[in-house]
Each structure stands twice: as C-alpha cells, then as structure tokens.
Amino acid sequence: MNKKNKDLIKLSVPNKPEYVSVIRLTVTGIANRMGFDVEKIEDIKVAISEACTNAITHGICQEEENFYIDFSSDEEKLVISVYDNGKGCLSNNIKTPNLGELNEGGLGVFIIKSLMDDVEILPNNGKGTVIKMTKYVGDDM
Amino acid sequence: MNKKNKDLIKLSVPNKPEYVSVIRLTVTGIANRMGFDVEKIEDIKVAISEACTNAITHGICQEEENFYIDFSSDEEKLVISVYDNGKGCLSNNIKTPNLGELNEGGLGVFIIKSLMDDVEILPNNGKGTVIKMTKYVGDDM
Amino acid sequence: MSLMINKSYDEANKVWNIKLDGEVDIYTAGSLKDAFMKMLEENKENIKIDAEKLDYIDSTGLGVLIGVLKKLREEEKNIIILNIKPSIKKLLNITGLDKIFVVEG
Amino acid sequence: MSLMINKSYDEANKVWNIKLDGEVDIYTAGSLKDAFMKMLEENKENIKIDAEKLDYIDSTGLGVLIGVLKKLREEEKNIIILNIKPSIKKLLNITGLDKIFVVEG
Numbered sequence: 001m002n003k004k005n006k007d008l009i010k011l012s013v014p015n016k017p018e019y020v021s022v023i024r025l026t027v028t029g030i031a032n033r034m035g036f037d038v039e040k041i042e043d044i045k046v047a048i049s050e051a052c053t054n055a056i057t058h059g060i061c062q063e064e065e066n067f068y069i070d071f072s073s074d075e076e077k078l079v080i081s082v083y084d085n086g087k088g089c090l091s092n093n094i095k096t097p098n099l100g101e102l103n104e105g106g107l108g109v110f111i112i113k114s115l116m117d118d119v120e121i122l123p124n125n126g127k128g129t130v131i132k133m134t135k136y137v138g139d140d141m
Numbered sequence: 142m143n144k145k146n147k148d149l150i151k152l153s154v155p156n157k158p159e160y161v162s163v164i165r166l167t168v169t170g171i172a173n174r175m176g177f178d179v180e181k182i183e184d185i186k187v188a189i190s191e192a193c194t195n196a197i198t199h200g201i202c203q204e205e206e207n208f209y210i211d212f213s214s215d216e217e218k219l220v221i222s223v224y225d226n227g228k229g230c231l232s233n234n235i236k237t238p239n240l241g242e243l244n245e246g247g248l249g250v251f252i253i254k255s256l257m258d259d260v261e262i263l264p265n266n267g268k269g270t271v272i273k274m275t276k277y278v279g280d281d282m
Numbered sequence: 283m284s285l286m287i288n289k290s291y292d293e294a295n296k297v298w299n300i301k302l303d304g305e306v307d308i309y310t311a312g313s314l315k316d317a318f319m320k321m322l323e324e325n326k327e328n329i330k331i332d333a334e335k336l337d338y339i340d341s342t343g344l345g346v347l348i349g350v351l352k353k354l355r356e357e358e359k360n361i362i363i364l365n366i367k368p369s370i371k372k373l374l375n376i377t378g379l380d381k382i383f384v385v386e387g
Numbered sequence: 388m389s390l391m392i393n394k395s396y397d398e399a400n401k402v403w404n405i406k407l408d409g410e411v412d413i414y415t416a417g418s419l420k421d422a423f424m425k426m427l428e429e430n431k432e433n434i435k436i437d438a439e440k441l442d443y444i445d446s447t448g449l450g451v452l453i454g455v456l457k458k459l460r461e462e463e464k465n466i467i468i469l470n471i472k473p474s475i476k477k478l479l480n481i482t483g484l485d486k487i488f489v490v491e492g
C-alpha cells in the first residue's frame with residue numbers, strides 16, 4: 001500500500017449526546033465517498049455511535065470536555081479511532097451479553113465487534129481509552 | 142453570554158474536492174441540532190462550501206495537506222472558521238462581481254458575504270487565510 | 283435526525299400501538315423511555331411498535347426496550363415489533379433480541 | 388451525494404434537454420462541464436436544464452453555467468432553467484444570474 005493514498009480526517013466533539021447524530025452524518029458522507037454499500041454504511045454508523053456513546057458515558061470525567069475521532073481511509077478500508085481522556089477502565093475482557101438476564105446495558109462493545117471487521121481496544125497513553133475499528137470496502141473478511 | 146454554553150467542534154480534512162460534501166453533511170447536522178430553519182441551513186451549506194473550495198483551490202500549496210474548520214456554537218449563533226496554511230494572498234478587497242463580463246470565477250467570497258450575517262477574512266498567523274463567518278439562529282440581523 | 287413518538291391505546295384489543303419515526307440514540311433514548319413508562323403506568327398491556335419509519339437504533343435504544351420488556355413480563359405481556367428495516371433486523375439478530383421480542387413482518 | 392446527468396437532444400425543437408440529479412460542487416463540476424462541452428460540440432442550440440432534482444449548486448457550478456452561456460451567446464442561444472428549488476433560486480437572485488439565464492417556473 002502506498003502511504004500517499006491514505007486520507008486522514010480528524011474530528012473533535014464535545015462530550016454531549018446531541019452530537020452523536022452529527023458524527024453519524026459525517027461518517028455516512030465519508031463511507032459513501034469511499035464506495036461502501038448501504039448495509040456496510042449502516043454497520044459503520046451503529047459501531048461509531050456505540051463507541052462515541054461509550055466515550056461520553058464512561059470515558060470522560062470532566063463535565064465539559066471534547067473527545068476525538070480519527071478517520072483514516074485508503075482504497076480498501078476505513079479505520080475509525082475514538083479517543084477519550086477518561087478513566088480508561090475499559091479492557092478487552094468484555095463478556096458476551098447474556099440475554100436471559102435481560103440486562104439493559106453491556107451490548108455496546110459486543111455490537112461493535114459484531115459489525116466491524118477488526119476491533120482493538122487500547123489504553124490512550126494512560127489517560128483514557130481508544131476504540132479502533134476497521135471496516136473493509138470489499139469482502140476482504 | 143455564559144462561556145460554558147459554547148460548544149467547539151473541530152474538523153481537519155484533506156484538501157481534496159471529494160470531502161467538501163462530507164463537510165456539508167457535518168454542518169447540516171450541527172445546524173439542525175441548533176434549531177436553524179431549512180433556509181438558513183442551505184445558506185450555511187453554500188457558504189461553508191465556498192470557503193472550503195477556496196481553501197482547496199487557492200489556499201494550499203503542498204499537494205497533500207489538510208485544512209481546518211472550527212464550529213463554535215452557542216444558543217444564538219454558529220461561528221464557522223475555515224483555516225488553511227496556504228499562500229494567504231486573500232484580502233478583504235474582493236470586488237463585487239460584474240456579471241456583464243460573464244466571468245466564470247470570483248463569485249465565491251461575494252456569495253459568502255451575501256449569505257452569512259457576519260464575515261471576516263483574516264491572515265492565519267502569516268501562513269495562510271482564515272475565513273470566519275457567523276450565522277444567527279434567530280432574526281438578530 | 284430526531285425522534286417522533288406517536289402512541290395510542292387500543293381499548294378493544296387491549297394493546298398499545300406506538301409508532302417511532304426517526305432515530306433512537308443516546309440523545310433521544312430518554313424521551314422514548316419516558317413515553318414507555320407513562321404507557322406502562324396507564325395500562326400494562328402488550329406493546330406493538332410500528333418501526334416502519336424507525337431509521338436507526340443502537341444499544342441505548344435496545345436497552346430501553348429490554349427494560350420495558352422486563353416490566354411487561356411481570357404480567358406475561360410482550361413487545362411486538364412490526365415493519366422493521368433490514369439494518370435494524372440485523373442488529374436484533376446479532377444481539378439475539380429477535381428471539382426475545384416478537385418480530386413480525 | 389453525487390451528481391447524475393441525463394441529456395437528450397430534441398431534434399424537432401432544436402433544443403437540448405438536460406436533467407440534473409444531485410449536487411454540483413467542486414467535486415462534480417468537472418463532469419458537468421464535460422457533459423456540456425460534448426453537447427455544444429454536437430449541437431450549439433438552446434439548453435433547457437430541468438433542475439427539479441438538483442439539490443445543491445455553488446459558485447463552482449454557477450461558473451460552469453456561465454462558461455457555457457458565454458459559448459451559447461456566440462450563436463445567440465441561451466440557457467433555460469426549469470423547476471428550480473427555492474434555495475438555488477435565492478443564489479441566482481443574489482448573484483444576479485436570474486437576469487442572465489432564463490429562469491422558468
């Protein structure tokens with residue numbers, strides 16, 4: 001892959017629920033331009049919303065703060081990273097939800113892992129969490 | 142105005158024509174959430190596109206570079222600033238287009254000034270241009 | 283890009299009809315939860331959700347539905363979802379919720 | 388979010404009909420210009436633009452139209468724009484282009 005073909009879009013957004021739909025619009029535009037089909041665009045919209053919802057609800061300590069999203073794209077894939085500067089207690093040991101128990105939470109990360117081709121959950125340099133998720137334009141997965 | 146009510150969204154985008162429509166989607170989402178009516182949202186979409194088109198065509202020297210957009214909002218207004226690191230030769234002395242001459246260019250800044258309530262064109266710390274434009278949610282202008 | 287909620291109680295058939303139009307996410311889930319809570323207070327009966335115009339839902343919205351179902355089950359009532367879009371159907375499949383709610387059409 | 392261009396030449400009335408569907412901006416203006424240039428090569432006649440599905444245009448697109456008009460005027464032909472949306476009508480008003488093109492309906 002030629003590095004020159006990589007585009008990077010960066011977004012910094014206040015940690016407020018009303019902006020998650022703005023982020024969905026932005027990613028719809030990016031994915032559309034990249035040639036993703038409608039089903040994959042829906043997958044990406046849900047996954048990015050889950051990651052942003054987590055950044056807003058778990059990731060941020062201060063009342064008024066921004067969180068960050070990077071969109072890195074080349075011809076074959078879109079890599080989305082959602083960063084927060086929060087408490088960072090998220091680990092990879094997310095258990096599969098047990099629906100028998102009818103828990104109202106705990107679906108977010110499971111949904112992200114189901115809808116995206118590749119998901120990494122990393123500490124953000126010790127001050128928060130990064131959820132990095134990849135979707136391929138074609139059927140590489 | 143209480144400073145706490147100010148939200149700041151920051152966007153960094155490659156200087157490529159295909160991303161201007163992505164920026165329009167993003168600003169549509171922001172303006173919609175703020176309660177702008179349909180006509181004003183269209184005005185904002187055109188104005189931001191004109192500013193981004195200028196940043197892409199005039200503002201940037203390097204082949205591969207990003208330019209920047211800040212969206213600062215409070216209850217009464219949206220302030221959009223489009224920054225580039227380019228040659229920065231833009232001045233406030235934009236002449237009103239003379240349509241008799243049928244010039245294919247020179248409409249962009251004129252359109253921005255017509256559609257937005259307040260427009261400032263500033264040097265970006267000596268390395269480029271900032272177009273800063275304000276639209277009021279209500280009929281303050 | 284918002285959520286509109288339309289609800290009416292069908293006295294004859296003892297069922298709530300609720301139409302969702304728009305998006306359910308972290309911003310709009312609260313108002314959806316409030317609407318359901320009021321409905322349950324009035325009549326704890328089956329809830330039929332017309333999802334024809336529901337464009338988007340994520341775990342925040344699914345969590346609201348699960349919470350409502352939990353309360354309905356105390357009376358052996360259920361949630362029935364109609365006219366669901368393929369993208370939302372997919373989400374119910376993935377999470378197994380299609381086996382917990384009644385998904386029709 | 389893209390632009391679709393549909394054109395046909397009406398031999399009987401000696402007029403081009405072109406339908407625009409989508410957005411004309413810095414990304415799509417090039418393909419619009421190419422389409423017009425081919426049309427002018429074939430027949431330098433009046434051009435009727437059906438703008439019913441034209442959602443968006445900015446100075447990049449207006450510049451293309453002005454360039455085409457310049458060529459048409461050499462033969463005393465014109466551009467006629469039909470079914471224009473209010474937001475685009477406003478843009479033509481502001482720029483004075485509503486007095487240069489023929490804007491109908």
Ligand SMILES: Nc1ncnc2c1ncn2[C@@H]1O[C@H](COP(=O)(O)OP(=O)(O)O)[C@@H](O)[C@H]1O
Nearest residue numbers: 054055058059088089090105106107108109129
């Ligand atoms: N950005 C984050 N920062 C810190 N903790 C997180 C973050 N995202 C998720 N978590 C943790 O992971 C858990 C599982 O997240 P999720 O599957 O989205 O379910 P829910 O958010 O409903 O609890 C959360 O309860 C939270 O403890």
Ligand SMILES: Nc1ncnc2c1ncn2[C@@H]1O[C@H](COP(=O)(O)OP(=O)(O)O)[C@@H](O)[C@H]1O
Nearest residue numbers: 195196199200229230231246247248249250270
């Ligand atoms: N971001 C910018 N950086 C440098 N120069 C600019 C910038 N934006 C506009 N200009 C200058 O201002 C002029 C007028 O711009 P505009 O009204 O948009 O018309 P056009 O771009 O069609 O020439 C341009 O021709 C250019 O010289």
